[in-house]
Amino acid sequence: MAARLRRQIRKSSMSVPRGVELLNTPTLNKGTAFTEKERDVFGLRGLLPPHVHTMEEQVERVLGNYHRYDTPLGRYVHLMSLHDRNEALFYRVVTENLEEMMPIIYTPTVGQACQEFGHLFRKPRGCFIAKKHKGNMVDVLRNWHFVDVKVIVVTDGERILGLGDLGADGMGIPIGKLALYSACAGIDPAQCLPVMLDVGTNNEGLLNDPLYIGTKQRRMTGDEYDEFVEEFITAATEVFPRALIQFEDFANANAFRLLERYRDRVLTFNDDIQGTGSVVLSGIIGALRISKQKLTDQKFLFLGAGEAGMGCGLQIVAAMVSEGLSEEEARSRCWFFDVHGLIVKGRDNLGEEHKPYAHDHKPTKDFLEAVKSIKPTGIIGASAQAGMFSKDVLEAMAGFNDRPIVFALSNPTHKAECTPEEAYTHTDGKAIYASGSPFGPVEYKGQTFVPGQGNNAYIFPGVGLGVVAVNATRVTDDMFYAAAKALADECGEEDIKMGRVYPPLSRIREVSAKIAAAVAELAYEKGLAQLPRPKDLYQHMLDAMYKPEYEDYV
Numbered sequence: 340m341a342a343r344l345r346r347q348i349r350k351s352s353m354s355v356p357r358g359v360e361l362l363n364t365p366t367l368n369k370g371t372a373f374t375e376k377e378r379d380v381f382g383l384r385g386l387l388p389p390h391v392h393t394m395e396e397q398v399e400r401v402l403g404n405y406h407r408y409d410t411p412l413g414r415y416v417h418l419m420s421l422h423d424r425n426e427a428l429f430y431r432v433v434t435e436n437l438e439e440m441m442p443i444i445y446t447p448t449v450g451q452a453c454q455e456f457g458h459l460f461r462k463p464r465g466c467f468i469a470k471k472h473k474g475n476m477v478d479v480l481r482n483w484h485f486v487d488v489k490v491i492v493v494t495d496g497e498r499i500l501g502l503g504d505l506g507a508d509g510m511g512i513p514i515g516k517l518a519l520y521s522a523c524a525g526i527d528p529a530q531c532l533p534v535m536l537d538v539g540t541n542n543e544g545l546l547n548d549p550l551y552i553g554t555k556q557r558r559m560t561g562d563e564y565d566e567f568v569e570e571f572i573t574a575a576t577e578v579f580p581r582a583l584i585q586f587e588d589f590a591n592a593n594a595f596r597l598l599e600r601y602r603d604r605v606l607t608f609n610d611d612i613q614g615t616g617s618v619v620l621s622g623i624i625g626a627l628r629i630s631k632q633k634l635t636d637q638k639f640l641f642l643g644a645g646e647a648g649m650g651c652g653l654q655i656v657a658a659m660v661s662e663g664l665s666e667e668e669a670r671s672r673c674w675f676f677d678v679h680g681l682i683v684k685g686r687d688n689l690g691e692e693h694k695p696y697a698h699d700h701k702p703t704k705d706f707l708e709a710v711k712s713i714k715p716t717g718i719i720g721a722s723a724q725a726g727m728f729s730k731d732v733l734e735a736m737a738g739f740n741d742r743p744i745v746f747a748l749s750n751p752t753h754k755a756e757c758t759p760e761e762a763y764t765h766t767d768g769k770a771i772y773a774s775g776s777p778f779g780p781v782e783y784k785g786q787t788f789v790p791g792q793g794n795n796a797y798i799f800p801g802v803g804l805g806v807v808a809v810n811a812t813r814v815t816d817d818m819f820y821a822a823a824k825a826l827a828d829e830c831g832e833e834d835i836k837m838g839r840v841y842p843p844l845s846r847i848r849e850v851s852a853k854i855a856a857a858v859a860e861l862a863y864e865k866g867l868a869q870l871p872r873p874k875d876l877y878q879h880m881l882d883a884m885y886k887p888e889y890e891d892y893v
């Protein structure tokens with residue numbers, strides 16, 4: 340039996356599928372690429388058109404059909420249907436066309452897909468754990484057909500991208516994130532499990548929608564919610580003891596609490612907090628190579644003090660401390676502005692995570708006034724409020740900075756605090772810009788600027804690969820710092836010349852392997868790795884990657 344087939348069988352509870360069942364098993368299906376011999380052995384004669392195609396020919400067919408759709412959502416549905424039919428072909432197409440397809444399988448299109456998830460629904464993927472499963476979550480997870488799960492991405496759908504509460508329709512996010520784990524870092528798709536904790540929704544539109552796929556109840560809160568999450572974590576670690584659990588798109592208050600509760604107990608991290616912090620820090624390191632300045636001389640003003648904003652603050656402070664500042668000095672260089680205005684000492688509506696950043700300043704609800712008074716070297720938007728980096732704000736930044744850092748991270752695209760065009764125009768080409776969602780190059784006064792995309796996909800797949808490849812026991816903050824530095828090292832002179840603070844996505848597998856090696860190195864240094872150390876960690880990561888190719892089954 341071929342290696343992949345054997346591995347699949349061992350990893351799952353299934354026996355070798357044959358005939359129609361084999362064609363309906365996306366992890367093994369090759370469609371028209373099944374060879375004559377395989378068609379004989381697995382009872383496929385007559386179930387497929389007679390011509391045997393190569394994978395390359397199949398790719399050509401998929402791309403032809405993909406380009407026939409002229410809306411991003413049409414393309415998303417096309418690709419996801421392929422994902423559900425033939426995973427190797429899906430990953431081959433996506434990895435070979437990642438720059439084009441990342442915005443389809445992830446932000447921004449995945450946001451629209453989640454908003455319409457119940458209406459687009461065709462085939463389930465992953466585990467939906469609902470209130471009615473309370474007390475039986477171990478059994479629910481055991482229904483998943485693969486037993487060797489290495490990465491779980493879990494959401495409760497309460498804060499999907501910048502789109503708010505989408506309830507169980509938020510399942511598109513764990514599915515999309517795990518597709519990126521496989522495409523960007525070669526985590527075997529058979530080892531990935533998307534999970535939706537369906538704790539209800541407060542979205543009136545969904546509660547009144549006959550096609551909504553989730554439980555039509557308001558969200559659980561308080562102890563009931565905490566007990567639900569606790570049962571899930573306990574069950575997941577029992578059924579899949581080696582799995583990394585990534586928390587994704589939980590609402591602010593729960594995200595911070597759950598991270599604190601579980602980070603020292605299980606192998607877990609929160610991508611919105613830690614992954615974002617790491618990718619933004621890496622972009623800042625890249626920006627400082629362009630402006631030839633030191634991190635310790637920077638002062639940042641964040642618009643948005645939620646998961647993303649605070650996650651960036653944590654990483655930047657850690658990096659400044661490692662470059663010689665005291666923690667207090669480092670924090671004094673990070674300012675936050677949220678929906679209630681500037682975070683200052685004495686303000687009463689502050690969360691615990693905000694208090695270390697509440698500095699002496701007169702209160703203001705005017706962002707422009709805050710910019711003019713604080714005079715930051717960089718503004719970082721994570722507020723999901725489009726247009727907040729106005730012409731006046733950008734002009735002010737260019738007034739007191741030679742090369743202002745302007746990161747407009749909010750997703751999806753229409754939520755960005757400013758577009759790259761606005762950033763370059765209103766700063767007369769001085770801004771070093773990055774966004775959360777993809778934007779095309781911009782021509783300004785005869786120069787072409789390529790805006791960087793501070794996409795978490797640069798970080799989380801590599802971190803995930805690093806921890807699972809060495810069977811690490813914990814994910815730590817310094818792993819995200821190591822990941823940020825490893826990513827920044829991959830940004831070449833050519834990228835920097837174009838104003839791009841991240842390497843091109845076309846190099847993502849190599850970049851992820853470098854990040855994974857840096858993370859694994861740290862796991863060995865800290866005694867968190869549980870497997871013998873391979874000689875060459877980078878090569879080990881490359882070798883460990885799932886490759887979207889067909890194997891001969893006979």
Ligand code: NAD
Nearest residue numbers: 501591643644645646647677678721722723748749750775
């Ligand atoms: P969150 O809900 O935790 O935080 C949002 C913050 O914005 C809160 O502090 C809120 O007070 C503030 N805010 C809301 N309205 C505001 C206003 N009018 N003025 C000032 N502040 C305002 O959300 P989050 O997880 O931090 O995500 C925020 C945004 O960042 C989302 O659009 C998300 O998609 C994006 N994001 C981007 C990346 C990336 O680019 N790599 C990563 C994570 C999140």
